[in-house]
Every structure is written in C-alpha cells, then in structure tokens.
Amino acid sequence: DRQGFAHFMLKEIYEQPEVVRRCLATYLKPDWNSDRDAALPATPFNLAFPEALFAVAEIQIVACGTSRHAGLVAQYWLEQLAGIPTRVRSASEFVSAPFPLTTNTLTIAVTQSGETADTLAAIEVAKKRRSQSDVSLQSWSLGITNQPDSSLTKAVDYTLPTLAGAEVGVAATKTFMAQLVVFCCLALAFAVRRRVLSPQQLVDTIAALRLLPDQIETTLKQQHEPIQTVAQTFTDVKDCIVLGRGMNRAIALEGALKLKETTYIHAEGYAGGEFMHGPIALLDAKVLVIAIAPAGNVYDQMLANAQKAKTNGAPLIGITNVTESSDRAVFDHQITVPAIDELLSPFLTVTPLQLLAYAIAVQRGLDVDRPRNITKTLIH
Ligand code: BG6
Numbered sequence: 001d002r003q004g005f006a007h008f009m010l011k012e013i014y015e016q017p018e019v020v021r022r023c024l025a026t027y028l029k030p031d032w033n034s035d036r037d038a039a040l041p042a043t044p045f046n047l048a049f050p051e052a053l054f055a056v057a058e059i060q061i062v063a064c065g066t067s068r069h070a071g072l073v074a075q076y077w078l079e080q081l082a083g084i085p086t087r088v089r090s091a092s093e094f095v096s097a098p099f100p101l102t103t104n105t106l107t108i109a110v111t112q113s114g115e116t117a118d119t120l121a122a123i124e125v126a127k128k129r130r131s132q133s134d135v136s137l138q139s140w141s142l143g144i145t146n147q148p149d150s151s152l153t154k155a156v157d158y159t160l161p162t163l164a165g166a167e168v169g170v171a172a173t174k175t176f177m178a179q180l181v182v183f184c185c186l187a188l189a190f191a192v193r194r195r196v197l198s199p200q201q202l203v204d205t206i207a208a209l210r211l212l213p214d215q216i217e218t219t220l221k222q223q224h225e226p227i228q229t230v231a232q233t234f235t236d237v238k239d240c241i242v243l244g245r246g247m248n249r250a251i252a253l254e255g256a257l258k259l260k261e262t263t264y265i266h267a268e269g270y271a272g273g274e275f276m277h278g279p280i281a282l283l284d285a286k287v288l289v290i291a292i293a294p295a296g297n298v299y300d301q302m303l304a305n306a307q308k309a310k311t312n313g314a315p316l317i318g319i320t321n322v323t324e325s326s327d328r329a330v331f332d333h334q335i336t337v338p339a340i341d342e343l344l345s346p347f348l349t350v351t352p353l354q355l356l357a358y359a360i361a362v363q364r365g366l367d368v369d370r371p372r373n374i375t376k377t378l379i380h
Contacts, residue, residue: 006362007169007358007362007368007369008167008168008169008369009169009171009173009262009354009358009368009369010358010368011169012167012168012169012173012174013173013174013220013351013354013355013358014220015164015165015174016173016174016177016216016220016351017212017213017214017216017217017220018213019163019164019165019174019177019178019181020177020178020181020212020213020216020347021213022163023162023163023164023178023181023182023185024181024185024209024210024212024213026046026161026163027045027046027047027160027181027182027185028044028045028046028185028206028209028210029043029044029045029046032044032206043189043192043193044188044192044202044206045185045188045189045192047160047185047186047189049140049158051193052138053106053140054189054190054193054194055104055193055194056084056104056105056106056140057084057085057102057103057104057105058084058085058086058087058102058104058105058106059078059084059085059086059087059105059106059107059108060086060087060088060089060099060105060106060107060108060126061074061075061086061087061088061089061107061108061109061110062088062089062090062091062094062107062108062109062110062119062122062123062126063088063090063091063109063110063111063119064090064091064092064111064116064118064119065172065257066112066171066172066175066176066254066257067110067111067112067116067119067144067172067175067176067179068088068090068091068110069176069250069251069253069254069257070110070144070176070179070180070183070250071088071108071110071183072088072249072250072253073180073183073247073250073251073346074086074088074108074180074183074184074186074187075087075088075250076246076247076250077183077184077187077188077247077343078183078186078187078190081187081188081191081196081197081343082187082188082190082191082194082196082197083191083194083196084190084194087099089122090118091109091116091118091119091121091122092118092122094122094125094126095118095121095122095125098122098125098126098129101129101130101133101137102137103135103137103138103139104138104139105137105138105139105140106139106140106141106142107123107126107139107140107141107142108141108142108143108144109122109123109141109142109143109144109152109155109156110143110144110145110179111143111144111145111150111152112145112146112147112162112164112167112172112175112179113145113146113147113150113376113377114143114145114146114147114148114149114150114151114152114153115147115150115151115152115377116377119152120151120152120155123141123143123152123155123156124155126141127141127155140157140158141155141156141157141158142156142157142158142159142160143155143156143158143159143160144159144160144162144179144182144183145159145161145162146161146162146163146164146167146175146178148161160182160186162175162178162179162181162182163178164177164178167376168369169368169369169376170261170369170370170371170374170375170376171258171261171262171357171368171371172376173258173354176254176350177216177347177350180346180347180350181209181212181347184209184344188202188205188206204341205341205343205344208340208341208344209344211340212344212347212348215337215338215340215347215348216347216348216351218338219337219338219348219351219352220351220355222336223335223336223337223351223352223355224355226333226335227335227352227355227356227359228359230317230333230335230356230359231356231359231360231362231363232363233333234288234315234317234360235360235363235364237265237286237287237288238265238266238286239265239266239267239282239286239287239288240256240259240265240266240267240268240287240288240289240290241256241267241268241269241270241275241279241282241283241287241288241289241290241309241314242255242256242259242267242268242269242270242289242290242292242353243269243270243271243272243275243289243290243291243292243302243305243306243309244269244271244272244291244292244302244349245271245272245273245292245298245301245302245305246296246297246298246342247342247343247345247346248292248294248298248345248346248349249269249270249271249272250346251269251292251346251349251350251353252269252270252271252290252292253269254269254350254353255267255269255290255292255350255353255354255356255357256268256269257269258353258354258357259353259356259357259360261357261371261374262357262358262360262361262366262368262371263357263360263361263364263366264364264366264371264372265360272291272298272301272302272305272306273301273305275305276305276308280308280309280312283309283312283313283314284312284313284314285313285314285315287314288314288315288317289306289309289310289314289315289316289317290316290317290318290319290353290356291303291305291306291309291316291317291318291319291320291331292319292320292349293306293318293319293320293322294319294320294321294322294337294340294342294345294348294349295320295321295322295339295342296341296342296345297342298342299322303330306318306330306331307330310330310332315332315333316330316331316332316333317331317332317333317334317335317356318330318331318333318334318335319335319337319349319352319353320334320335320336320337321336321337321338321339321340321345321348323336335352335356337349337351337352
C-alpha cells in the first residue's frame, strides 16, 4: 500500500524519520538521559556483544551497492571516531581477492535483503579461510540486515536488524538510512568501550542523534518544493558529478547511484579533492555538478572544489547547511539542510539526493519503483 504517495520510493523516503526513531529506540537505552550525566549507565547502547569483540584489532566490511556505501560511511566513523582500522570491499571483489587473514577481526556483512548472493558468498569465503587457517584466529562475524530471518543471519555470529520495514522501491532509501543509524551506534559503542570518546562528546552526540528524526522531517518539508524546481531545470541533463569529502564522499557515491538507478543519468560520485586530479577535465556547461558541503572541517576545501567546477562552466547545485550570503553565491541552486555536527551530516545530506533522483525520474516519465535491468531481493 503506497498510502497516498505516488510511488513506493517517495513513501519510503518519507518514512525515514520514523525509521530513525525506531532504530534509535532499539539501539539506545531509553534511560540514557544526557541532562543528568551523573547517573549515566556504563554504555548508552543496547549491543550485547562479548567484551573481547569490543577489543578487535580490525574491522572488515563486505557489501554491494547502497549497502556498501553505508559501509563506507561506517569506515569513516569506525576509524576516525573509534580508532579501529577498517577496510571495505565490494563483496563480489572480496570473493576472488579477500583481505589478508588477521586475528582479532570483526567481519561485517551489510545487506538490506540478507540474500544478495555476492555478499553471502563473501561471508562464506571469509569463514572458510579462517577455518582452514593453521593458526587459530580470533574472529567474529556480524550481519546488518533488514531481514532478520534471512540467509545472512544463519551465516553470521551476530545480527543487528535495521528495522526499516519492508522496502518495495528497488532503489534503497530508508534501509540505507537505517544502516547508517546502526553503524553509528556501533561505532559509538566501540568508541565508548575503548575509551576514545570523552563523556561530553558522547553526551553531545547522543543528543544530536535524538534530534535526527525531526531534522530529516524538516529537510523533507522544506526541500520538497525547491528540489522539484531543480529537477525541472535538470530533467534532460546527461552527465552529473556528485562531489563530497570525508564521510560525504560515500554520500556522493550513494547520490550518484540513486541517479543512475532511477533516472539513468550518467552520474559519478567523487571525493572533492580527488576529482581535481583528472576527472575535472570532463566538465563543461552540460555537466551538472552537485557539491555536498556541510559546515565542518572540510567545508572550505569543498567550497574551493565547487568554485573550481563553476569556473569550468558547470552548473552547480550545493547541498549545505551554511547560509552566509557570500557562500550562497557560489551555488546556482542551494539545497539547505538543518545545522548538524559534521560527523552526523550524512544523515541529512543523503535525503536531498534521494528526492532529487526521484523527482528527475518522475519528470522523465520513468518507472521509479522498478528501474530497468536491476532487481531487488525482497524476501527469499
Ligand atoms: C543490487 C541493487 O543488485 O543490490 C542495489 O541493484 C542494492 O540497489 C544492492 O543496493 C545490494 O542489495 P542488498 O539487499 O544486499 O543491500
């Protein structure tokens, strides 16, 4: 039932505030109250892992498509926040080129459906290699999935469900958002156990997480119309480059994937700095550039990249929460999201890209919920 929405994809984009609320209600202890930190429990997270697992030396993530992009955001959180070396590999690549065997390793497989053959094969390869190893390697496997009764769950030691409810649209939206919430709680839980996060940072981050559902709602309300207008302007664009830095590089990849999947526009995501080393030669007045530029450490560099793209003639859309008038002049179109700590910005920068892909696909008269050539593994 589309519940009055024109398509499942739009309905599922609009369900995201509720999905985040549900995931936080599950993974955050309700009695954790940042206003009375004296009485805080040891950890604010409901994650029942053995103590040794929190001491892992390395995390390896395998996934495909959108789920892999969630893994790339997580890599940033796990490395920069929790200080754990983390690698991400496409499940299909991992099968023929697995990571070297290491001890004290957590392997995480991420899949919305829990049935993606490449991801299941990767988990099997990881398990087999460990069981055949001469030395006993301490290791764990964890599945993050929207289908807790799936094949993935049977293959791993632990499962964290994403609780997004059934996703019908082939292009993943709300399950990606739910994967981000689970990964963020996981990275924070590691950071707390490893004592690399100050109590104040933790209190602030939990408080910020709890604001997310309302902030996503605000983004949806305020940006729906402006994004329709932008979509009309760029309905016929053939090429699009999405730029992001840091965590938002993964969102650039995800935004480009949403555009490819639903609009068939040739879209590519790049790290802003890396784009300067060659790919910038692509730009002219026909190539649309979308810059993800939330306030924070990489804002100035991102703006410089955007400015460079504009100098090369490209029309420029900015997704930002910086509203100074001098900066606004850089972007031909500005999509404004609520102010948020840079660390959590992917939660807010992804939604405008989902809405934009949806709106352009509809303008183009395409079957948004069932794009050509791709399928969704729903329930096995
Ligand atoms: C692909 C889909 O086949 O599978 C992508 O086209 C999807 O949209 C990917 O992200 C991974 O799916 P899952 O179920 O493993 O998350």
